[in-house]
Amino acid sequence: MKINHVGWNVEMSYCNLPATFYAITEPNLVSSPQQVILNDQLATSLGLNTEQLKKNESAAIFAGNEKLAGIEPIAQAYAGHQFGNFTMLGDGRAMLLGEHITLQGDRVDIQLKGSGRTPFSRGGDGRAALGPMLREYVISEAMHGLGIPTTRSLAVAVTGEPVYRESVLTGAVLTRVASSHLRVGTFQYAAARQVTEDLRELANYAIERHYPQAKKEDHPYLSLLEHVITQQASLIAKWQLVGFIHGVMNTDNMTISGETIDYGPCAFMDNYDPVTVFSSIDVQGRYSYRNQPGIAEWNLTRFAETLLPLLHEDQEEAVKLAENKLSKFAQLYMTNWMSGMRAKLGLFNEEKQDEVLVKDLLDVMKEHRADYTNTFRSLTVGETEQMFHTAEFTEWKERWTARLQRQSNDQGKVQQLMKQHNPSVIPRNHRVEEALTAAEEGDMNVLMKLLHVLEKPYAYTTEQEEYVTPPSDGTSYQTYCGT
Numbered sequence: 001m002k003i004n005h006v007g008w009n010v011e012m013s014y015c016n017l018p019a020t021f022y023a024i025t026e027p028n029l030v031s032s033p034q035q036v037i038l039n040d041q042l043a044t045s046l047g048l049n050t051e052q053l054k055k056n057e058s059a060a061i062f063a064g065n066e067k068l069a070g071i072e073p074i075a076q077a078y079a080g081h082q083f084g085n086f087t088m089l090g091d092g093r094a095m096l097l098g099e100h101i102t103l104q105g106d107r108v109d110i111q112l113k114g115s116g117r118t119p120f121s122r123g124g125d126g127r128a129a130l131g132p133m134l135r136e137y138v139i140s141e142a143m144h145g146l147g148i149p150t151t152r153s154l155a156v157a158v159t160g161e162p163v164y165r166e167s168v169l170t171g172a173v174l175t176r177v178a179s180s181h182l183r184v185g186t187f188q189y190a191a192a193r194q195v196t197e198d199l200r201e202l203a204n205y206a207i208e209r210h211y212p213q214a215k216k217e218d219h220p221y222l223s224l225l226e227h228v229i230t231q232q233a234s235l236i237a238k239w240q241l242v243g244f245i246h247g248v249m250n251t252d253n254m255t256i257s258g259e260t261i262d263y264g265p266c267a268f269m270d271n272y273d274p275v276t277v278f279s280s281i282d283v284q285g286r287y288s289y290r291n292q293p294g295i296a297e298w299n300l301t302r303f304a305e306t307l308l309p310l311l312h313e314d315q316e317e318a319v320k321l322a323e324n325k326l327s328k329f330a331q332l333y334m335t336n337w338m339s340g341m342r343a344k345l346g347l348f349n350e351e352k353q354d355e356v357l358v359k360d361l362l363d364v365m366k367e368h369r370a371d372y373t374n375t376f377r378s379l380t381v382g383e384t385e386q387m388f389h390t391a392e393f394t395e396w397k398e399r400w401t402a403r404l405q406r407q408s409n410d411q412g413k414v415q416q417l418m419k420q421h422n423p424s425v426i427p428r429n430h431r432v433e434e435a436l437t438a439a440e441e442g443d444m445n446v447l448m449k450l451l452h453v454l455e456k457p458y459a460y461t462t463e464q465e466e467y468v469t470p471p472s473d474g475t476s477y478q479t480y481c482g483t
């Protein structure tokens with residue numbers, strides 16, 4: 001463990017895994033590292049000294065020129081199903097600088113994204129551009145504000161070097177903080193190599209790091225599977241409840257910890273339409289809004305397959321054990337989602353007809369292309385949306401009002417519950433774009449203000465009001481992968 005004046009307290013437990021799981025990498029030196037943004041609050045919560053971090057010597061770390069506390073950075077090996085096709089991958093443009101141990105004793109990965117080529121880069125340049133790295137920063141921090149488990153963003157630094165895409169862009173590196181970067185794809189990598197002892201070491205490592213309670217169970221590996229299924233069912237329900245579309249739910253982009261990871265072509269839905277997809281490369285709509293729970297289940301099935309050799313020596317028995325756990329996903333997801341939807345509608349207790357009430361509202365919203373966030377926001381604060389004038393909505397509202405009256409909680413409590421579950425603001429695509437454009441031109445103020453209003457999305461402050469307006473046409477927005 002190496003502690004320095006900034007407060008870095010770094011280890012590299014990942015290197016206790018068999019060497020096949022990583023490759024030691026050297027920093028790829030860049031010409032003029034400069035910090036663009038530092039997450040003061042996150043740094044403080046990690047026990048880091050923000051004044052020291054703001055000094056330019058930290059830019060050398062955040063741009064990938066210097067190792068963290070002298071520890072050798074590594075790139076992690078993994079595989080993954082990308083749009084359904086299995087591929088061997090690995091960190092092609094990321095490096096793990098180390099695992100920082102916070103004052104509370106939590107272990108978090110400090111990873112650079114965009115820090116240059118690694119042994120897993122294939123044909124890629126290992127680099128990233130400023131816009132996409134700031135975009136990940138904004139959206140991941142917005143997700144955290146929304147109370148959704150996610151990797152965090154500690155800093156973005158520019159490298160002083162160009163990045164060549166369709167045009168010449170400013171090179172940048174994101175410093176990402178995660179409870180780990182273990183992915184479903186990490187297990188797929190281990191399974192594809194067919195060395196059961198390596199797989200067992202990986203599973204033991206994942207249990208130790210994320211679900212130590214599984215060690216006490218009769219069957220720790222089955223318990224690991226169950227925990228991951230439970231965490232993902234909860235995570236995906238949270239995404240659906242705020243209208244978040246990940247955009248590229250490949251198995252390498254699904255964590256074992258249950259944190260959202262890899263903000264590429266993701267975006268928040270404006271008008272409610274279950275088939276919404278933003279990613280330019282997702283022509284089939286595989287990762288559309290409505291498909292996300294089913295894709296999560298598909299990915300978890302791939303995860304379960306990797307664990308089979310650890311579940312039972314008899315393959316048929318192993319499959320039975322795995323299927324039994326997987327069969328719980330749909331109900332778990334639904335329970336999480338319904339409980340969230342009840343809260344969004346101010347319902348404290350459960351009635352059998354609630355599912356129909358929710359479904360009917362969503363149907364009316366879909367028919368009238370109502371804005372997802374603002375519909376719930378307006379129901380919360382008693383404002384009016386265009387859709388509220390229609391006969392279908394009026395009929396629905398009567399049923400909702402009657403339902404609210406059948407529970408004993410007063411109006412104040414109902415509104416409080418609704419405010420806690422219906423965000424007043426989300427990172428709307430046009431506002432994010434506006435902030436990124438200004439940042440690319442050297443003005444960070446627009447982005448800082450956006451980050452500020454996204455910090456407490458359930459606060460319903462007056463300064464959030466100007467961020468409520470949806471774009472004139474939400475469907476035309478497109479996001480791009482791998483930029």
Ligand code: AMP
Pocket residue numbers: 089090091092093094120121122123124125126127128248252253262264481482483
């Ligand atoms: P993603 O779609 O961002 O999850 O990335 C899929 C894979 O492509 C990962 O293995 C990345 O490390 C790799 N990758 C993405 N962009 C680059 C790049 N510019 N250079 C090298 N590898 C990359």
Ligand code: MG
Pocket residue numbers: 252253262
């Ligand atoms: Mg990825």
